[in-house]
Amino acid sequence: MQGPSRAAAAASREAFTGVLAAGADRSRLAEELFAVVGVIDGSATLRRAVADPSREGADKAQLAERLFAGKVSAEALVVLKGAFGHRWSSERDLTDTLESYAVEAVIAQAEADGRADRVEDELFRFERIVAADAALRSALADTQAPAEKRADLVSSLLLGKVAPETLVLARQAVVAPRGLRFDRVLEKYLETASSRREQQTAVVTSAVPLTDDDRARLAAGLAAIYGGTVHVNTVVDPRVMGGVKVEIGDELIDGTVIRKLDAARRAMGA
Known part of the structure; x- marks a missing residue:
């Protein structure tokens, strides 16, 4: 602005x-x-x-x-x-x-109602699910289909499985994307949530799911480094093999095995 x-x-x-x-x-x-x-x-x-x-x-x-x-x-x-x-x-x-x-x-x-963290987690996960499913992504982005039909598709996927606020925002994102892609709309919503809650958001990628204790320790460690409160969203990607990759703001901390292997290959080829 x-x-x-x-x-x-x-x-x-x-x-x-x-x-x-x-x-x-x-x-x-x-x-x-x-x-x-x-x-x-x-x-x-x-x-x-x-x-x-x-x-x-x-x-x-x-x-x-x-x-x-x-x-x-x-x-x-x-x-x-x-x-x-x-x-x-x-x-x-x-x-x-x-x-x-x-x-x-x-x-x-x-x-x-004590479920703001849950809403952030659910919106993030739903965006990832849509991004990984080309057919679903196309269906939600199909502007030739009535908006209510697209909203009903979201409801069929999420109703009874997520917080009411998650469903409201997910439906709104497909009904009125306002010229943006679905993933970008949800990113904006999550940015608004982080701003309201005066926290930063970290995306952590690991080979296996993190436990609640793992997430809590990561959030505490990142908060100590960056200050304030850090909310951790997790992504499971077996390709990283081990370790974790952390994206927070414009910074990337890559401690995955695959990164270390890539670095070793580059060194051997030098």
């Missing part, structure tokens, strides 16, 4: 955090914000109107009132007026910010 949008996002966030702190129904808030993003995305005229930098903020806040009062909850309207009432560098920055608030509201509900 450019300067004006960064300032607008910071200012509008006060309205969002305020309604959460006041006890808003988080699930309903998320549903309404996702729906509003869909409405804005579907109307070029509305996109221009809400993001027009030449219009006064108060005028755009009144526009939110006229368009959505009585159609969304009072809490959602507060968030919308708070977002519309600022200057954005682009239309996409405004809708991206509203979408991130919707995702955060879902994560906030998971936090309240």
Whole structure:
């Protein structure tokens, strides 16, 4: 985001955090914000109107009132007026910010019910499952198929097997990818979750599944190195043979056997 949008996002966030702190129904808030993003995305005229930098903020806040009062909850309207009432560098920055608030509201509900870690793990694993299955990936990305049909496919795979919040976000990712690939949508959702929870995420690849104790020790060790809290997502890949590979932020720590063998081969060939 450019300067004006960064300032607008910071200012509008006060309205969002305020309604959460006041006890808003988080699930309903998320549903309404996702729906509003869909409405804005579907109307070029509305996109221009809400993001027009030449219009006064108060005028755009009144526009939110006229368009959505009585159609969304009072809490959602507060968030919308708070977002519309600022200057954005682009239309996409405004809708991206509203979408991130919707995702955060879902994560906030998971936090309240003590399953935020579970939701992050399940979203990560589902993204990996889709990435490894070409037929499933094509089915979820098929924009010629009705969005509800794609959402129903997600439900058939996940309903009763994952947390409610995981299902909400997975369905949303296929119903409204907003021009992004499914994997990138889920990555954005996970980034929002990490940001809300003020933690970093590490992807750890190993030849065999890690135990809960292994994950806890890795998380503690990485937190000692990088500071703060580190959430560990795991990937099993027999090709690494042994050891682990850790990706955190832009850094890669590769302690796998296969890397050491590759290094030995390069040395012998030098």
